[in-house]
Amino acid sequence: MRPAGRGELDSLYFDYPHFDAPEARDHLSAPADVAICGAGPVGMAAALTLAQQGIRSVLLERKSTFNDGSRAICVSRSSFHTLQTLGAEKRFVEKSLPWVSGRSFFRGKQILEFFMADSNHDKYRPMYNLEQQYIEAFLYEAVAASDLIDMRWQSDVTAITDNADGVTLSVTDPNGSYGISARWLLAADGARSAIRTMRSHRLKGQNYEGRYVIADIRLKRDCKVERFALFDPDCRPGGTVLVHQQPDNVWRIDYQLRDGETEEDALKEASIRESIAGMLGEIGFDEPWELEWWSIYSANTLLLDEYRDGRIFFIGDSAHIVPIFGVRGLNNGISDAQNIGWKLALVLQGEANEKLLDSYTPERRGATLDVFANASKSARFMTPHSRGWSVLRDAALSLALDHPFAGEFANPRNMTPYTYGDSPVTRADSDAFASGPEPGAAALNVRLDNHFLLDLFGHGFTVLHFGPLAHPEQVAGALPGVTFVEQPADGTAAQRYDANSGTAYLIRPDGHVAARWKQAESATIAATLRQMLDGKVSGND
Amino acid sequence: MTEKTLEDVYAALADGIDAAGQDKEAMFLSKVVLLLANEISDPERVLELITDAQKNMDGMRRG
Numbered sequence: 001m002r003p004a005g006r007g008e009l010d011s012l013y014f015d016y017p018h019f020d021a022p023e024a025r026d027h028l029s030a031p032a033d034v035a036i037c038g039a040g041p042v043g044m045a046a047a048l049t050l051a052q053q054g055i056r057s058v059l060l061e062r063k064s065t066f067n068d069g070s071r072a073i074c075v076s077r078s079s080f081h082t083l084q085t086l087g088a089e090k091r092f093v094e095k096s097l098p099w100v101s102g103r104s105f106f107r108g109k110q111i112l113e114f115f116m117a118d119s120n121h122d123k124y125r126p127m128y129n130l131e132q133q134y135i136e137a138f139l140y141e142a143v144a145a146s147d148l149i150d151m152r153w154q155s156d157v158t159a160i161t162d163n164a165d166g167v168t169l170s171v172t173d174p175n176g177s178y179g180i181s182a183r184w185l186l187a188a189d190g191a192r193s194a195i196r197t198m199r200s201h202r203l204k205g206q207n208y209e210g211r212y213v214i215a216d217i218r219l220k221r222d223c224k225v226e227r228f229a230l231f232d233p234d235c236r237p238g239g240t241v242l243v244h245q246q247p248d249n250v251w252r253i254d255y256q257l258r259d260g261e262t263e264e265d266a267l268k269e270a271s272i273r274e275s276i277a278g279m280l281g282e283i284g285f286d287e288p289w290e291l292e293w294w295s296i297y298s299a300n301t302l303l304l305d306e307y308r309d310g311r312i313f314f315i316g317d318s319a320h321i322v323p324i325f326g327v328r329g330l331n332n333g334i335s336d337a338q339n340i341g342w343k344l345a346l347v348l349q350g351e352a353n354e355k356l357l358d359s360y361t362p363e364r365r366g367a368t369l370d371v372f373a374n375a376s377k378s379a380r381f382m383t384p385h386s387r388g389w390s391v392l393r394d395a396a397l398s399l400a401l402d403h404p405f406a407g408e409f410a411n412p413r414n415m416t417p418y419t420y421g422d423s424p425v426t427r428a429d430s431d432a433f434a435s436g437p438e439p440g441a442a443a444l445n446v447r448l449d450n451h452f453l454l455d456l457f458g459h460g461f462t463v464l465h466f467g468p469l470a471h472p473e474q475v476a477g478a479l480p481g482v483t484f485v486e487q488p489a490d491g492t493a494a495q496r497y498d499a500n501s502g503t504a505y506l507i508r509p510d511g512h513v514a515a516r517w518k519q520a521e522s523a524t525i526a527a528t529l530r531q532m533l534d535g536k537v538s539g540n541d
Numbered sequence: 542m543t544e545k546t547l548e549d550v551y552a553a554l555a556d557g558i559d560a561a562g563q564d565k566e567a568m569f570l571s572k573v574v575l576l577l578a579n580e581i582s583d584p585e586r587v588l589e590l591i592t593d594a595q596k597n598m599d600g601m602r603r604g
């Protein structure tokens with residue numbers, strides 16, 4: 001919502017482009033390998049992942065422009081690595097605001113300063129703030145630049161039926177209606193997914209009932225970028241307030257609705273202004289400000305039992321809704337897109353068996369459940385659901401005024417990347433490694449002379465080997481396009497990977513470790529790779 | 542099994558209060574304190590901590 005007198009897209013800082021529906025009509029019904037319904041950040045990330053692997057897609061979006069507000073503003077380090085893989089990180093790096101720390105206050109007194117993991121070996125900071133319109137605009141630049149993505153604006157998917165070799169979609173745009181068949185469909189149509197409803201699937205899970213007003217203001221103030229959390233501030237007695245700085249002098253203020261406060265009342269412009277004015281006074285922001293946009297968001301934990309339905313895969317918010325505290329809504333969805341993208345590409349290229357696709361649900365649903373577990377911990381602190389949890393929070397906050405250990409209970413601890421440990425395509429260790437990224441985990445970055453280790457990885461699979469690897473052609477014989485990265489057996493990378501001469505890691509296109517060996521033979525790597533492409537690595541039941 | 546942390550203690554106390562119910566929660570918490578006091582067997586220190594706990598007795602206001 002926006003202040004009275006301003007239209008839905010009348011932003012103070014963002015000029016919304018307008019995109020027309022396709023003019024040329026003759027090719028619209030040409031069958032597609034992959035159709036993607038919804039060009040939010042997740043649908044676009046999926047199209048870019050496919051394009052990078054050489055796969056064409058048709059991307060259908062109902063709207064004529066980007067979404068109406070800043071929404072998901074926190075982009076994580078792991079998403080930056082994904083963006084880099086997609087060749088789209090540059091604009092994000094230029095525009096967004098990196099941050100590593102945050103502070104929490106109880107009744108105006110600081111009770112916690114936390115720092116997220118960040119080392120000399122990390123190329124990207126743990127978190128970057130960027131309004132979702134920019135996220136979409138920058139992804140769209142990459143989409144528009146790709147010959148392999150047929151993006152169709154104002155194109156509403158209204159029905160879907162199964163056919164012998166995929167699905168047929170009915171699409172309506174202002175210039176007419178048509179049908180299009182696709183071998184595979186990615187449903188990236190958001191939290192209210194129409195495809196999910198058409199296929200009679202339901203999101204399941206818990207509702208934490210915490211409802212937050214999210215509001216953006218424009219205010220010019222030069223200060224360190226960090227996250228503020230206010231517990232029980234005078235402006236919202238009994239409530240919590242979160243403050244994030246965004247580019248273009250925009251600030252995000254999230255605050256919880258009081259018990260008994262109706263959404264209707266909370267969303268009135270006058271109450272928004274009053275709450276924000278009180279909050280700014282309390283944190284000592286005395287600069288003039290303008291109200292930009294506001295909305296409401298609730299702390300749900302909901303997901304599908306199965307992310308696949310025949311030829312359809314649900315990705316992003318259509319498959320799961322996560323609470324805002326974990327700042328994972330968008331980041332989790334981008335990982336979905338990347339995960340299904342490379343697998344589907346290998347299947348369409350005839351390199352992998354369709355069974356590889358069965359690993360999508362366990363991997364990505366597992367990641368969502370992990371987000372839930374972390375977010376529920378935060379939610380239990382931010383919005384305690386019972387007397388016991390309220391009492392403990394009171395105890396922790398009041399103790400934290402004098403005892404720093406108790407402030408740690410307010411630490412959001414939001415970013416530990418998920419490990420696909422139980423995946424059918426992760427090979428459990430048979431050798432003893434004392435450290436290094438375990439199978440299923442995201443590969444670790446390492447600062448090398450003028451670059452970072454992850455910069456050397458390819459778009460397909462990568463074999464990272466320490467010291468020479470004999471007969472790499474055997475691996476290349478199992479799958480073309482494997483990248484080989486050699487590191488010295490006594491260097492920094494070897495240390496971080498607990499490697500000696502002969503050690504190798506097999507890394508997936510999404511940067512996760514598939515398998516590792518202390519003493520690797522090309523024939524073994526090739527055999528494991530083949531098993532992965534067949535959808536099941538032996539020894540995993 | 543994963544290593545237990547203060548977070549787990551926090552959760553067990555919160556759930557314990559819920560399980561005890563409002564009229565028994567003070568008794569439950571007192572029992573926990575007595576058990577811990579007995580365990581660390583340093584009454585001086587326990588008394589200091591009890592004094593500490595009496596400071597800042599305001600929690601969140603009920604919104």
Ligand SMILES: Cc1cc2nc3c(=O)[nH]c(=O)nc-3n(C[C@H](O)[C@H](O)[C@H](O)COP(=O)(O)OP(=O)(O)OC[C@H]3O[C@@H](n4cnc5c(N)ncnc54)[C@H](O)[C@@H]3O)c2cc1C
Nearest residue numbers: 038040041042062071072156157189190295316317329330
């Ligand atoms: C008001 C609001 C506030 C939020 N705040 C936060 C936040 O603070 N932090 C956070 O992490 N996350 C937040 N989120 C969630 C975050 O925006 C989502 O997680 C993220 O946008 C998910 O991306 P997506 O691509 O899966 O879905 P969406 O961004 O919802 O994109 C889905 C797209 O599909 C299109 N579409 C839908 N149906 C059809 C159809 N039938 N045919 C064609 N196109 C269709 C839609 O027009 C839309 O563009 C918020 C969400 C909302 C709604």
